[in-house]
Amino acid sequence: MRNRFYLAGLLAALLLSAACSKQEESKPAPAVEKAAPAPVEEKAAAAVSEAKEAAEAVAEKAAQGVEHAKEQAHQAFKEVHEAAKEAHADVKTAAGQMVAEAASGGGEAIYSKSCAACHEAGIAGAPKTGDQSAWAARLEKGMEALVKNAINGYQGEAGMMPARGGNPALSDQEVEAAVHYMVEASR
Ligand code: HEC
Numbered sequence: 651m652r653n654r655f656y657l658a659g660l661l662a663a664l665l666l667s668a669a670c671s672k673q674e675e676s677k678p679a680p681a682v683e684k685a686a687p688a689p690v691e692e693k694a695a696a697a698v699s700e701a702k703e704a705a706e707a708v709a710e711k712a713a714q715g716v717e718h719a720k721e722q723a724h725q726a727f728k729e730v731h732e733a734a735k736e737a738h739a740d741v742k743t744a745a746g747q748m749v750a751e752a753a754s755g756g757g758e759a760i761y762s763k764s765c766a767a768c769h770e771a772g773i774a775g776a777p778k779t780g781d782q783s784a785w786a787a788r789l790e791k792g793m794e795a796l797v798k799n800a801i802n803g804y805q806g807e808a809g810m811m812p813a814r815g816g817n818p819a820l821s822d823q824e825v826e827a828a829v830h831y832m833v834e835a836s837r
Pocket residue numbers: 760761764765766767768769773774775776777788791795796797799800804805806807808809810811812814815816820825828829
C-alpha cells in the first residue's frame with residue numbers, strides 16, 4: 651500500500667512539475683514586450699507613407715489645377731488673338747476698299763461731295779450730269795481737256811467752272827475720277 655502512495659505522490663509531483671514548466675514556457679513575457687514596438691513602428695511608417703500619398707495627391711491636383719489654368723489662359727489668349735486677327739482683317743479690308751475706291755476713282759463719292767452742288771441740277775450754267783445734249787459738244791474736246799479744265803477751272807460761255815470744283819483739297823486723280831463719273835453718266 652505504501653508503495654502505491656509513493657507512486658501516486660511521484661506521479662503527482664511529475665505532473666505538477668510538467669505543468670509548471672509548461673506554464674513557464676507559455677509566458678515569455680519579455681518577448682511579447684519586445685515584439686510590441688514593431689507594430690508601432692509599422693503603424694508610424696504606414697501613417698508616414700499615407701501622408702506622403704495624400705501630399706502627392708494634393709500636389710498632383712494642384713499641378714492639374716495649374717495646368718488647367720494655363721490651358722484656360724492659353725485658350726483665352728488664342729481667342730483674343732483670333733479676334734485681333736479678325737479685326738485686323740476687317741480694318742485691312744476696309745482700308746483696301748478705301749484705297750481701291752480712291753485709286754479706281756471713288757468718282758461718284760467725290761462727285762457727290764464736291765461737284766453735285768452745281769452739276770446735279772445744272773446750276774449757274776453747269777452742264778447737268780446725265781444730260782447728253784449738254785455734254786455732247788464738251789465730250790468732243792476729249793477727256794484730257796475736260797479734266798484739265800476741271801482741275802484748273804475755266805470761264806466758259808455758260809458760266810464759271812471753279813478749279814477743282816472749289817475744293818483745293820482734291821488731288822488731280824480725284825478730280826479726274828469725278829470727271830470720269832460725270833462723263834460716263836452723260837454719254
Ligand atoms: C460752283 C459750281 C460748280 C461746281 C461746284 C463744279 N462745277 Fe464744273 N462746271 C461749272 C460750270 C458753270 C461749268 C460750265 C462752264 C462753261 O462751260 O461755261 C462747269 C463745267 C465743268 C466741266 C466741263 C469743262 C469743259 O471743258 O467743258 C467739267 C468736266 C466739270 N465742270 C467738272 C467738274 C467737277 C469734276 C467738279 C467737282 C470736282 C465740278 N465741275 C464742280 C460749275 C461747277
